[in-house]
Amino acid sequence: MRMKKAYRLKSRVAFQSVYTQGRSAANRAAVIHALKQEAGTATRVGFAAGRRLGKAVVRNRVKRRLREAVRSFWPRIRPGHHVVVVGRQAAVDMPFPELRAKIEELFERAGLLQREG
Incomplete structure (x- = not known):
């Protein structure tokens, strides 16, 4: 199942405000x-991958993998935040289970995950 469009961050203005104030x-x-x-x-999430990661095919693959990683623990994410996830070079060829764990760890460190239970 895809992440609903209502939960995606898309506009340049929204990304900029998260970068500058977040x-x-x-x-x-x-x-x-x-x-x-x-x-x-509701919490909204945007995904980005810079040009230094590679050509468009590579950047799009990184964003798809990041999106899927976030989707896998979506129910545990706290409401009321705008989040931008930016892929780094290591995400290009990192095995998916490790990528998912690293992304979940970041959300945990940022205080965006609710406790399981």
Whole structure:
């Protein structure tokens, strides 16, 4: 199942505000930038991959893999945030289970995950 469009961050203005006002956490797979929104709003996530990762095919594959990694733990993400996930070079050929674990670890460090239970 795909992530609903209502939960995606798309506009340049939204990305810029998250980059400039938000807080970030990073590891070798990715960087996440998170900006708290007013209470009661759904969390929205955007994905980015810079040109230095490679040509469009490679960048799009990285974004698809990041999207799938986030989707796998989507129900645990706290509401009320805008998040941008930026792929890094290591994400290009990292095995998917490791990529998923690294992304989940970033969300945990940023305080965006609810406790399981």
